[in-house]
Amino acid sequence: MKLRHLFVVLFLMIVLSGCSKEEAVDAKGKCTVAECMEMVDVDNSVADINEIIGVDGILVDAGYNEYYWEISEDAGIYVTYYDTDVGEIRVEIPDELIASRKLSFAKINEIETLVNDEDSLDYQKLVDMLGDVEGVLIEKNTDSLTYKWVDNDNKYLNATFSRDTGKCIMLTGMY
Numbered sequence: 001m002k003l004r005h006l007f008v009v010l011f012l013m014i015v016l017s018g019c020s021k022e023e024a025v026d027a028k029g030k031c032t033v034a035e036c037m038e039m040v041d042v043d044n045s046v047a048d049i050n051e052i053i054g055v056d057g058i059l060v061d062a063g064y065n066e067y068y069w070e071i072s073e074d075a076g077i078y079v080t081y082y083d084t085d086v087g088e089i090r091v092e093i094p095d096e097l098i099a100s101r102k103l104s105f106a107k108i109n110e111i112e113t114l115v116n117d118e119d120s121l122d123y124q125k126l127v128d129m130l131g132d133v134e135g136v137l138i139e140k141n142t143d144s145l146t147y148k149w150v151d152n153d154n155k156y157l158n159a160t161f162s163r164d165t166g167k168c169i170m171l172t173g174m175y
Contacts, residue, residue, distance in 0.1 A: 029054030033075040033093055037137045040077065042086050049079060089140040095150045103151040104131040105175040112171060121168040123147070123161055135159065144169065 030053060031039065039052050046067055050056050057067035057079070066080040074094055079087040107129045114121040127134055135147030138158070146160045157173040 028070055028072060031071070033071040033077065033091055034136055036069070036071055036077055037089070037091050037140065040079070040089055040140075042089060042140060042142050044079075044087065045085065046079075049077075053077070086142055091136070091138045093136070093138075095154060095156060098136045098148065099150040099152050099154075100133045101152050102131050103133045103149055105151065105155060105157070108157075108175050115168050115171050118167060118169070119165075122166050123159075123168075126159055126168060130157070 029036070036053050040049050044052065046057050049067075049069065053069050053071065055069055055071075057069045060066050060068045060078075061080075064080050064082060066078060068076055068078050070076045074097060076092050077089060078092065079089050081087050111121065111126065111129055114125075123135075130149055133149060135149050137145060138148045139146035139160075142163070144160050144162055146158055148156060148158050150156045155173070155175045157171060157175050159168050160170040160172075161167065162169050
């Protein structure tokens with residue numbers, strides 16, 4: 001009987017470990033927050049984003065013309081249209097939902113050196129240097145894309161990449 005329980009527990013651990021943390025969050029629209037961030041672009045209107053996400057955005061700040069789309073109970077997307085029809089997009093998601101135990105900051109000194117040499121570090125090279133862990137797209141504007149990595153110790157790295165060159169132009173974080 002104990003052996004049977006052990007197999008059940010092992011089976012559940014294997015099945016559940018195949019699910020990412022974000023997939024475990026119930027999406028209210030057509031996509032997860034990561035998928036929505038990839039599909040929404042700065043040129044999209046509020047109506048376009050409503051269609052992409054599958055839920056209507058709520059005007060949360062009339063002064064800055066800022067809208068919010070709730071993707072799940074814990075995550076959502078803000079788009080701010082300052083004085084134009086072009087938006088600045090950012091995601092709201094708790095760090096624990098994107099934390100990765102595979103993430104390694106062991107090469108952070110080398111990463112910082114490569115950022116200072118403006119032509120050296122692109123997104124894929126950074127992913128490779130962080131232990132083959134993809135970042136989560138957290139900000140998007142006409143000029144840049146910002147990705148975030150979080151480890152299980154709540155250390156994090158934000159890396160901003162130029163849309164023109166694809167090169168990393170800034171690092172911030174606590175690593």
